[in-house]
Structure formats: C-alpha cells, structure tokens
Amino acid sequence: xxxxxxxxxxxxxxxxxxxxxxxxxxxxxxxxxxxxxxxxxxxxxxxxxxxxxxxxxxxxxxxxxxxxxxxxxxxxxxxxxxxxxxxxxxxxxxxxxxxxxxxxxxxxxxxxxxxxxxxxxxxxxxxxxxxxxxxxxxxxxxxxxxxxxxxxxxxxxxxxxxxxxxxxxxxxxxxxxxxxxxxxxxxxxxxxxxxxxxxxxxxxxxxxxxxxxxxxxxxxxxxxxxxxxxxxx
Ligand code: CA
Numbered sequence: 166x167x168x169x170x171x172x173x174x175x176x177x178x179x180x181x182x183x184x185x186x187x188x189x190x191x192x193x194x195x196x197x198x199x200x201x202x203x204x205x206x207x208x209x210x211x212x213x214x215x216x217x218x219x220x221x222x223x224x225x226x227x228x229x230x231x232x233x234x235x236x237x238x239x240x241x242x243x244x245x246x247x248x249x250x251x252x253x254x255x256x257x258x259x260x261x262x263x264x265x266x267x268x269x270x271x272x273x274x275x276x277x278x279x280x281x282x283x284x285x286x287x288x289x290x291x292x293x294x295x296x297x298x299x300x301x302x303x304x305x306x307x308x309x310x311x312x313x314x315x316x317x318x319x320x321x322x323x324x325x326x327x328x329x330x331x332x333x334x335x336x337x338x339x340x341x342x343x344x345x346x347x348x349x350x351x352x353x354x355x356x357x358x359x360x361x362x363x364x365x366x367x368x369x370x371x372x373x374x375x376x377x378x379x380x381x382x383x384x385x386x387x388x389x390x391x392x393x394x395x396x397x398x
Contacts, residue, residue: 168213172196186271200224312370327387336384
C-alpha cells in the first residue's frame with residue numbers, strides 16, 4: 166500500500182497543488198483545511214507523514230503538533246509563511262521533523278517528504294559496506310566512508326553535535342552555545358566559517374557526500390537523506 170500523507174492546509178489552491186504532486190509521486194494524499202479535524206483523522210488513518218500548516222482555522226499548527234506528539238511519533242513537516250517563524254518554532258521544541266517555508270516549490274516539498282520518510286524509517290539511503298560517518302571522540306578522529314578527515318577540535322565538535330541529531334536544524338546561537346560553553350564572545354559568522362571549512366574537508370575526501378546543509382536564514386543541519394534527493398537538472 167502507498168504511504169498516506171496527510172496535508173493540513175487551508176489555502177485551497179496550495180492544498181490542491183500539493184495533493185496532486187504527492188499523488189503523482191506515488192503517495193496517497195488527503196487534505197484537511199480545518200485544524201479541528203486533524204486529530205480524529207490521525208487516529209483513524211495513522212498517516213505515514215503529516216504536512217502541517219501553521220496558521221489554520223479551528224486549531225493552529227503548533228497546538229496540533231503538540232496534540233499529536235502526545236501519542237505519536239508520526240513524522241511531521243511544519244509549513245510556515247515566514248522564515249523568521251522557524252526560529253520561534255525551533256525554540257518551542259515541538260518535535261517536528263522538518264520545516265518548510267512558503268513560498269515553496271511542490272517539487273521541493275515532495276523531496277523533503279521522501280527524505281523525512283527515509284530518515285524516520287531508519288534507512289540509510291547511501292548504504293555501503295563502509296559506514297558513512299564514524300567518530301572517535303577520544304581521539305577526535307572522524308572518517309567519512311573510511312577516509313580520515315583532518316579536523317580541528319571545533320570542526321569535530323560541530324560534526325559530532327550535528328550528526329547526533331540528524332535532520333534537526335540548529336541556529337548559529339545554539340551551535341555556538343555548544344561549541345563555546347564558556348560563553349566566549351564570538352561572532353556568529355565564526356560558525357559559518359567553521360562550517361564552511363568542515364564542508365570543504367568532507368568534500369575533499371568524498372565529493373558526493375553532502376551531509377551538512379545550510380537552512381537559509383536559520384542555521385544548519387546534518388542530513389544524510391537529503392544527499393541523494395537533489396534534482397539532477
Ligand atoms: Ca494557513
């Protein structure tokens with residue numbers, strides 16, 4: 166049976182567009198526009214994934230997400246109208262699996278849906294005999310597909326932290342708090358340059374392995390699943 170995707174979206178045009186794209190991609194899809202109808206349907210049909218708009222009539226996306234998390238770990242992608250909203254949502258620690266900002270391309274949404282499904286199914290899309298990433302904390306040693314990376318302590322800590330939370334987006338401030346727990350005053354651009362170096366080093370040993378992703382206006386995440394969902398065009 167096809168994976169059932171529940172779309173919660175009150176803009177009819179957008180809802181129809183998303184439904185059509187997901188159907189074309191081989192999913193089963195249904196759309197609800199009123200927030201009050203979500204929980205009963207989730208209980209009844211147990212979707213494989215929920216695309217959840219934030220602003221809805223009846224009940225808002227934040228409350229719905231909390232409701233669902235009280236009894237289910239079903240993957241949830243939150244859809245927001247403003248990129249600044251994502252920061253606030255991250256702070257609420259709702260347990261959503263990904264965030265998408267409007268306007269988006271339906272194609273991107275389908276790619277994200279697939280990525281989240283793969284990730285939450287615990288499947289390793291880039292499966293090879295050699296593990297993708299191995300970290301030896303004691304020796305600050307990192308290998309990508311068996312190739313050793315020459316990392317600084319900060320780069321190692323960033324990679325370790327991000328990869329321990331696959332798919333989760335971290336703001337620069339959160340990363341800085343982790344890397345510099347002594348509250349040393351550093352510019353948040355410092356994180357950008359460490360990430361840049363880290364990505365360069367990963368690309369240096371394994372050019373096809375794109376695992377550190379920047380999320381525009383928000384921060385960074387580690388995501389193995391996204392590595393092979395890029396459009397080939
Ligand atoms: Ca809305």
